[in-house]
Amino acid sequence: MHTTKQLKYPLTWCAAALLLGAGIQAPPGQAASHREAPFITTIPKVDGTDFYMFRSYEPGRQDFVTFIANYQPFQTAYGGPNFFTLDPNALYEIHVDNNGDAKEDLTFQFRFKVEQRDIALDIGGKRVAVPLVNVGQITQPDPSASILNVRETYSVNVVRDGRRNVGKRQALTHATSGASEFLKPVDNIGAKSIPNYAQYASQHVYPINIPGCAQQGKVFVGQRKESFYVNLGEAFDLINLNPLGGRNAEPNILGDDNITSLALEVPIACLTKGNDPVIGAWTTASLRQARLLDPSPRATSDGASREGGAWTQVSRLGMPLVNELVIGLKDKNRFNHSKPASDGQFLDYVTNPTLPALIQVLFNVPPPATPRNDLVTAFLTGVPNVNKPAQVVPAEMLRLNTAIPATAAAQQNDLGALQCFLNGALTLSNPGCDAAGFPNGRRPIDDVTDITLRVAEGILLPGHLVAIENLTDGAQLPGAAGGAGASQDFGTGFPYLNAPIAASPAN
Numbered sequence: 001m002h003t004t005k006q007l008k009y010p011l012t013w014c015a016a017a018l019l020l021g022a023g024i025q026a027p028p029g030q031a032a033s034h035r036e037a038p039f040i041t042t043i044p045k046v047d048g049t050d051f052y053m054f055r056s057y058e059p060g061r062q063d064f065v066t067f068i069a070n071y072q073p074f075q076t077a078y079g080g081p082n083f084f085t086l087d088p089n090a091l092y093e094i095h096v097d098n099n100g101d102a103k104e105d106l107t108f109q110f111r112f113k114v115e116q117r118d119i120a121l122d123i124g125g126k127r128v129a130v131p132l133v134n135v136g137q138i139t140q141p142d143p144s145a146s147i148l149n150v151r152e153t154y155s156v157n158v159v160r161d162g163r164r165n166v167g168k169r170q171a172l173t174h175a176t177s178g179a180s181e182f183l184k185p186v187d188n189i190g191a192k193s194i195p196n197y198a199q200y201a202s203q204h205v206y207p208i209n210i211p212g213c214a215q216q217g218k219v220f221v222g223q224r225k226e227s228f229y230v231n232l233g234e235a236f237d238l239i240n241l242n243p244l245g246g247r248n249a250e251p252n253i254l255g256d257d258n259i260t261s262l263a264l265e266v267p268i269a270c271l272t273k274g275n276d277p278v279i280g281a282w283t284t285a286s287l288r289q290a291r292l293l294d295p296s297p298r299a300t301s302d303g304a305s306r307e308g309g310a311w312t313q314v315s316r317l318g319m320p321l322v323n324e325l326v327i328g329l330k331d332k333n334r335f336n337h338s339k340p341a342s343d344g345q346f347l348d349y350v351t352n353p354t355l356p357a358l359i360q361v362l363f364n365v366p367p368p369a370t371p372r373n374d375l376v377t378a379f380l381t382g383v384p385n386v387n388k389p390a391q392v393v394p395a396e397m398l399r400l401n402t403a404i405p406a407t408a409a410a411q412q413n414d415l416g417a418l419q420c421f422l423n424g425a426l427t428l429s430n431p432g433c434d435a436a437g438f439p440n441g442r443r444p445i446d447d448v449t450d451i452t453l454r455v456a457e458g459i460l461l462p463g464h465l466v467a468i469e470n471l472t473d474g475a476q477l478p479g480a481a482g483g484a485g486a487s488q489d490f491g492t493g494f495p496y497l498n499a500p501i502a503a504s505p506a507n
Contacts, residue, residue, distance in 0.1 A: 037336050046286075047072060049228070052068040052069075052227075053067050053400050054442065058493035059492075062406055065266055069094055069262045083186070083223075085152050090286065093107050095284065096281045098279050100388075102339075102392075104163055109156065111155050113153045117145045132149060134193055138186060138189075139195065151183075158212075170211035188258070217265050222261065224260070224499070227259065229447065230473060243453065257501075263494065268402045277401055277403035278388065278401050279399070281399075343380060343394065352370050381394050386440065407437070414445050415432065415451060419432035
């Protein structure tokens with residue numbers, strides 16, 4: 001006989017947690033943070049799209065946390081001859097708060113270099129530069145300059161006690177060679193150029209030494225298959241979909257896109273502080289304050305501009321769907337520029353949300369009563385006894401309780417913690433309950449879109465309509481229910497996201 005376990009906090013806290021984790025009161029169908037603010041649409045190389053944080057579920061890696069920050073959305077696979085390098089003039093960061101004060105205690109900083117090798121051919125006695133990224137087959141990392149025309153590398157630093165604390169910045173190094181520079185694999189040009197892309201890319205997963213950590217971690221940066229599933233087009237058309245249809249009835253509109261992932265695996269012991277197992281995290285991208293355009297035909301391969309001045313944050317992402325579906329249009333750029341400690345300025349968007357009212361106009365569904373004080377707690381502090389730090393300053397970020405064990409890939413449920421609720425309480429023995437899932441961090445398999453829709457329409461409130469329990473945007477990871485999807489569209493080990501779609505369909 002199974003014993004029913006219930007957490008010792010009221011349903012309102014549970015509801016708040018999932019509402020926040022699902023983008024608060026959002027309607028269905030929005031790719032997590034793709035083109036979420038007006039300014040970021042002009043600089044896609046620094047557009048953060050999805051952020052994942054979870055206890056590693058690769059066998060033997062249970063003592064680690066994996067972070068994945070995806071950037072540069074809507075990568076069409078055949079996007080050559082200039083594929084999707086990252087911006088060497090940008091600073092990409094993953095921040096970790098391990099004491100609840102809404103400020104980063106550890107920051108992992110990624111910087112990129114793009115080298116143009118200027119391969120030239122003898123054409124009628126003249127050396128003429130070629131227009132392609134490569135002129136030969138690539139099977140190993142760092143092919144010679146006679147084959148690969150563009151070489152991309154990166155470095156990673158860890159900074160403690162504030163992201164701009166230069167005095168506490170230290171380099172992550174290759175655990176074997178000691179090198180502080182890592183190679184980023186070329187994007188998936190096609191099978192003629194790269195015969196076995198998955199094998200080639202796997203050679204760019206590096207064991208790393210992290211200063212201050214006794215155990216080695218891992219790092220990988222490279223192109224991956226887009227990890228977000230959503231019925232995007234119909235959602236934008238005034239939610240023109242069948243919310244009571246099958247969960248896998250509609251195509252995933254992002255199914256033929258790629259993304260660029262910054263993946264980092266760090267020992268839990270290096271992330272937590274004291275006896276508190278809860279950490280918060282978010283990713284940002286920053287550019288220099290000043291930019292001088294350089295019209296010279298000799299402009300370097302990393303852009304026809306010169307950068308200078310202090311770093312200015314232009315992209316921010318913690319919880320999925322917050323900026324695009326909670327923050328008003330006029331404040332979206334402001335949110336991307338802000339830090340978690342200043343999130344009180346966005347309070348009205350949480351207590352008096354507009355999206356439930358829009359859903360009422362479209363579907364005649366009454367919205368929950370305002371002010372939504374339950375959302376204030378979840379949006380800014382985390383949920384007591386789940387992912388609220390022992391001491392907390394109100395702030396929005398993705399939070400993970402590192403003491404909750406990971407669920408093996410084969411047992412993961414794409415509805416995560418939503419399936420743990422039964423009769424107004426979180427019941428861990430409920431069939432399908434996956435306590436390691438969203439919103440306790442976020443894994444690739446977690447269907448935040450369907451969770452969003454169901455929670456937005458009141459699935460966690462007493463007396464909700466039974467039909468709400470099956471609401472969907474119609475796009476589901478193939479075979480995701482019961483965990484099978486984890487081995488289809490996602491790997492079972494670091495870096496978890498699958499190899500990207502090839503630019504050339506020819507074998």
